[in-house]
Amino acid sequence: MSTSPMQRRSRNSLRAELPLILWLVVVWGALWGDWSVGNLVFGLILAVFVTRTLTLPPVRLSGRFNVLHFALFVVTFIWQVARASIHVFGVALMQGPKVHNAVLRVKLRQNNDLLMTAVGHTMALIPGSLVVEVDRGNGILYFHVLDVSTPEEAESFRESALNIEAAWIKIMGSKEDLAKLEASGGAGGADASGAVASPTTKMNKALDGRGEERP
Numbered sequence: 001m002s003t004s005p006m007q008r009r010s011r012n013s014l015r016a017e018l019p020l021i022l023w024l025v026v027v028w029g030a031l032w033g034d035w036s037v038g039n040l041v042f043g044l045i046l047a048v049f050v051t052r053t054l055t056l057p058p059v060r061l062s063g064r065f066n067v068l069h070f071a072l073f074v075v076t077f078i079w080q081v082a083r084a085s086i087h088v089f090g091v092a093l094m095q096g097p098k099v100h101n102a103v104l105r106v107k108l109r110q111n112n113d114l115l116m117t118a119v120g121h122t123m124a125l126i127p128g129s130l131v132v133e134v135d136r137g138n139g140i141l142y143f144h145v146l147d148v149s150t151p152e153e154a155e156s157f158r159e160s161a162l163n164i165e166a167a168w169i170k171i172m173g174s175k176e177d178l179a180k181l182e183a184s185g186g187a188g189g190a191d192a193s194g195a196v197a198s199p200t201t202k203m204n205k206a207l208d209g210r211g212e213e214r215p
Contacts, residue, residue, distance in 0.1 A: 014052075019065050019072040019172065021047045036149040064130030065092045076167070077122065080160075084127040091147045100149035103132060103142060109169070109180045118168045199200055 021044070028043030029035045056121045091099050108116065114135070120131040120141055133142040145157050 017051050043160065060199055062172055062177070064174075065172050066170060069167065073167045073171060077126075080126050088127045088146060093148070100148050102145050102148040102154060104145050104148070104154055104157055106141045106143065106158050108139040108141065108162070108165050109184060110165075110173075110177050111136055112174075112177070115165065115168050115173060115177070116141065119161065119165045122164050122168070129157070 024047035025040055025043045028046065029040055032039060037092050046072045060093060108119065110116075115138065116134065116136065120134065123141075123143065129148040131141055132144045134140075135142075141161070143157070145162070147156075148154055166181055168187055169181050173181070
């Protein structure tokens with residue numbers, strides 16, 4: 001008796017999907033605004049049902065989650081949101097519609113679905129930027145960014161996006177992702193591909209007068 005493509009599809013182990021299940025329970029409680037034991041247990045049942053029975057392609061997880069790096073990330077993220085909120089308020093107050101924006105391309109170190117989603121959503125939650133396109137195959141995110149008018153400001157945003165990626169890799173990236181991060185020397189001082197940006201590279205990434213990247 002032949003098996004269907006649905007039956008042949010690989011599936012993560014329950015242990016590997018545990019962080020995703022716990023995250024879905026947290027989302028369930030937040031959506032309902034109810035953190036009672038009964039509601040969370042019901043959310044847990046739904047999370048297990050969704051992750052174990054739906055036929056969507058499985059999200060490949062590394063099986064690791066670093067609590068210390070996550071706690072550090074939360075504190076840093078809150079600070080970044082507060083700082084960006086003040087910056088956006090100042091831009092709206094002082095520049096208004098005259099502000100220069102840009103669409104920037106950020107090449108990540110990996111193209112893992114979960115990590116790319118985490119980076120994109122994290123950057124979108126920080127005021128001033130929004131994901132407009134995703135190139136999953138090449139691990140590239142395209143952002144619309146507020147108040148960018150010079151190549152230096154563009155590079156600063158790319159570095160911040162790579163810093164966010166580095167944080168998520170340290171939290172739940174695979175051993176291969178961690179090795180790539182160590183090989184690149186972290187996000188600081190690197191271009192979108194993780195290599196040190198040369199003057200020519202920076203010139204090629206310069207912005208024209210319309211706030212768009214040159215090829």
